[in-house]
Amino acid sequence: MxxxxxxxxxxxxxxxxxxxxxxxxxxxxxxxxxxxxxxxxxxxxxxxxxxxxxxxxxxxxxxxxxxxxxxxxxxxxxxxxxxxxxxxxxxxxxxxxxxxxxxxxxxxxxxxxxxxxxxxxxxxxxxxxxxxxxxxxxxxxxxxxxxxxxxxxxxxxxxxxxxxxxxxxxxxxxxxxxxxxxxxxxxxxxxxxxxxxxxxxxxxxxxKKRNRSGAFPFELAYRLINMYSVKGDLVLDPFLGTGTTTLAAMAAGRNSTGYEIDPSLLENFCDKCRDSLGHFSSVIQHRIDLHNEFVQGRLAAGKPIKYENAHYGFPVVTRQEKELVLNIPVSAEQQGDENMVVHYSIPSRETANTATAAQNAPVVPEICGAKSKTDGLLFPDFDPAS
Known part of the structure; x- marks a missing residue:
């Protein structure tokens, strides 16, 4: 993909x-x-x-x-x-x-x-x-x-x-x-x-760029993209700013395009995309971690879970989650001055661990992952506008 x-x-x-x-x-x-x-x-x-x-x-x-x-x-x-x-x-x-x-x-x-x-x-x-x-x-x-x-x-x-x-x-x-x-x-x-x-x-x-961009949180864009589109869809941001929507689309496995009138806001943006690959894999791993934590709590409370995800093998609450699969961005290549192509992999069923599938991607441990699994945030410390 x-x-x-x-x-x-x-x-x-x-x-x-x-x-x-x-x-x-x-x-x-x-x-x-x-x-x-x-x-x-x-x-x-x-x-x-x-x-x-x-x-x-x-x-x-x-x-x-x-x-x-x-x-x-x-x-x-x-x-x-x-x-x-x-x-x-x-x-x-x-x-x-x-x-x-x-x-x-x-x-x-x-x-x-x-x-x-x-x-x-x-x-x-x-x-x-x-x-x-x-x-x-x-x-x-x-x-x-x-x-x-x-x-x-x-x-x-x-x-x-x-x-x-x-x-x-x-x-x-x-x-x-x-x-x-x-x-x-x-x-x-x-x-x-x-x-x-x-x-x-x-x-x-x-x-001073972000003083002119009004960037919203990565989590906001990532949620909305997952809520209102499917993998492979085209996501547009007509006020691209520092590129948060594009980064969220990359993490979610969607295509994207955007418009921005101030070129200074997108300086070195392609480098930012490549540098973010490790953060993206952490986002996906954290979604899996949060789900496993939820499952453990539900089972501990005596609430049964009837279904199993076909790819990962972990329990899921509804039939609609059985085929859910999270694609991991593992490489990004620049094609021309304004185009990036991102390639994806899928974690193995045995580990359900996205980190192994993205082992060749740059990872910065000190700024990826949530401060607490229970806070529900996927990427609280990642600041795509910086």
């Missing part, structure tokens, strides 16, 4: 290299309108935005910024296949312009625009960005009637193009079964509130 990963340095408002209906899943996080770190990016594409901000006209600036994003959502709708999903990570914004402090509901504006295009909105996910700030309140502090609640969550909008995706041929049905989730993963990941993810740190030291 192999996957292809290509990125383009240009504006995603015209994704000429992506044909109609060729993308199965979009996982992305756009620049957030009305967050000042992205003012320059938006103003560069529409100078009326800069004028509106200077005049403290927040409503106009908000709308003009979203009109810039609307062009990308139109392209996303065009390239998605029938039944394909778009997962958009977005946060609302708070801002003071002049003497007026206000909330700018980015998630609602994007929902309105995408539904007008023909997308079906499905239940969204809220994920809470953990913070250690000791003084989190806003406004007048202890005095009533002048304070504002904190804004510590973001939205993952789940949109679908058309009706439910169909898997009709024997080959597509088999691939879908092999792409299954563990029962306990399904229960955790398909909750509408995620409390266990940590926001990706933005401090860069001498490297």
């Amino acid at each position: 192999k996957t292809n990963h290509k990125h383009y340095i240009c504006n995603a408002a015209k994704m000429a290299a992506v044909t109609d209906g060729s993308v199965n899943l979009v996982v992305t996080s756009p620049p957030y309108p009305m967050i000042d770190m992205w003012d320059e990016i938006f103003s560069h594409q529409d100078r009326k935005i800069e004028k509106a901000l200077r005049k403290s006209d927040g409503s106009l600036a908000f709308e003009l910024m979203h009109q810039v994003l609307d062009r990308i959502w139109e392209e996303v709708f065009r390239v998605l296949s029938p039944g394909g999903f778009a997962c958009i990570n977005i946060g609302d914004a708070t801002r003071t312009l002049g003497d007026n402090f206000a909330l700018y509901p980015n998630h609602a504006r994007i929902l309105n625009a995408t539904q007008a295009l023909g997308f079906t909105a499905l239940p969204c996910i809220l994920w809470r960005k953990q913070t250690n700030a000791p003084n989190k309140f806003m406004g007048s502090g202890m005095l009533p009637a002048g304070a504002y609640v904190t804004l510590e969550h973001e939205y993952i909008l789940i949109l679908r193009k058309g009706g439910k995706r169909e898997f009709t041929s024997p080959a597509t049905k088999e691939n879908r079964r092999q792409s299954a989730l563990f029962w306990e993963e399904r229960n955790q990941w398909f909750s509408d509130i995620w409390m266990d993810l940590k926001g990706t740190r933005q401090a860069m030291g001498k490297q």
Whole structure:
């Protein structure tokens, strides 16, 4: 098995290299309108935005910024296949312009625009960005009637193009079964509130790129790709940034493509892909470790498990998990300036240990694996934006 990963340095408002209906899943996080770190990016594409901000006209600036994003959502709708999903990570914004402090509901504006295009909105996910700030309140502090609640969550909008995706041929049905989730993963990941993810740190030291990228956690992209696509699908990120979606697609055995207007964010990206192979194998091994831990706990509680996975030989809760198999990225080769090909292997049934199958891949033990198996995170210390 192999996957292809290509990125383009240009504006995603015209994704000429992506044909109609060729993308199965979009996982992305756009620049957030009305967050000042992205003012320059938006103003560069529409100078009326800069004028509106200077005049403290927040409503106009908000709308003009979203009109810039609307062009990308139109392209996303065009390239998605029938039944394909778009997962958009977005946060609302708070801002003071002049003497007026206000909330700018980015998630609602994007929902309105995408539904007008023909997308079906499905239940969204809220994920809470953990913070250690000791003084989190806003406004007048202890005095009533002048304070504002904190804004510590973001939205993952789940949109679908058309009706439910169909898997009709024997080959597509088999691939879908092999792409299954563990029962306990399904229960955790398909909750509408995620409390266990940590926001990706933005401090860069001498490297300032991530201050302009707003990178989301690897775990977020990896979950969504496994939830809403099958192996071999094409995943698109029209706001690629530092490439987190591409890395997650590589780990999950999906193809990917992405667009980014700032070439500095993807400097040495091919080297990063190769260096991440050992981390990817640790992600997969940790999924197996977490499942085995879950099985042991369930059996210890006297709850029977009726089925066995055909490849690994370990118990699974449902019939749908019997053919689940996790492909391990073991090598990556660069083809041209903007394309990577990743090759995969499968661990042996005897060991069910992905580390042996990836023994030739570079491994950095001190930053891979979870701090605790019980935390449910696959890759808490891997920071793909660094």
